[in-house]
Amino acid sequence: MVSTAAPVQSDGSAKRRRTTDDTASRATNNNGEQSEHPHQFQASSRTDRPEDQWKFRAPYKIHESNENFPTKWKGKCHCGAVEYQLSRDKPLASKYCHCTTCQRMHGSPFQWAAIFHKEDINFTKGHHDLAWYDPTSKKTTHHLPCKVQCGYCKTPIMDEGRNMILLFPTLIEGINTKEGREAFKAECHMFYPQRVVDIKDGLVKWSGLSGQSDKCDETGDVIKGSNPENNKEEKNGDKKKEDGER
Numbered sequence: 001m002v003s004t005a006a007p008v009q010s011d012g013s014a015k016r017r018r019t020t021d022d023t024a025s026r027a028t029n030n031n032g033e034q035s036e037h038p039h040q041f042q043a044s045s046r047t048d049r050p051e052d053q054w055k056f057r058a059p060y061k062i063h064e065s066n067e068n069f070p071t072k073w074k075g076k077c078h079c080g081a082v083e084y085q086l087s088r089d090k091p092l093a094s095k096y097c098h099c100t101t102c103q104r105m106h107g108s109p110f111q112w113a114a115i116f117h118k119e120d121i122n123f124t125k126g127h128h129d130l131a132w133y134d135p136t137s138k139k140t141t142h143h144l145p146c147k148v149q150c151g152y153c154k155t156p157i158m159d160e161g162r163n164m165i166l167l168f169p170t171l172i173e174g175i176n177t178k179e180g181r182e183a184f185k186a187e188c189h190m191f192y193p194q195r196v197v198d199i200k201d202g203l204v205k206w207s208g209l210s211g212q213s214d215k216c217d218e219t220g221d222v223i224k225g226s227n228p229e230n231n232k233e234e235k236n237g238d239k240k241k242e243d244g245e246r
Contacts (some may be wrong), residue, residue, distance in 0.1 A: 079153035082126035
């Protein structure tokens, strides 16, 4: 920010040029990687650059009013800089994740995530103010899967995967109503052995990803042999054996 408290001295122009050059140099490093503020320079009017093309792809593509985007739910970050609409009555699935990454990134015992198609969301405000974080490389780059947050108040907005997005229902207007609670009701727990609190709510509990790991009982003990993927492989193996004996 340029101070207006005193007039610029004779070397002010050169100083401002150096400041501008330094700022521009921070947009990318020597390897062409994005800076810690990846959208700071992408939000300009230039749209021919590859790094600007995210604006025209789901989930960030802005839907015009004449596209008749059906709004079922609305959500926003804490400061209100980012607002969005959802076109689906309820998520494809809703889950609690107890993995340590979610615990640390959210500063909470677990993450509550609602899964939507990328085309189900329409950012009506502030999509230029979003910030990305890749928890795998620990860099602020748009490399999928990644975390998405408001660049100002840092409210977590969603996780963007390669095919889907995981929204956080607590940002939804009306989530604390009977209708909201019912629509976004979680169906299971994931990575339950990594939990920091016991939740005996009767929901299915998985030791890892839902449907791809062993289940846990209410005390958190892993139920051996309950992995659907392993059972599927065993059934396929038995079927092949039967076919071979015929």
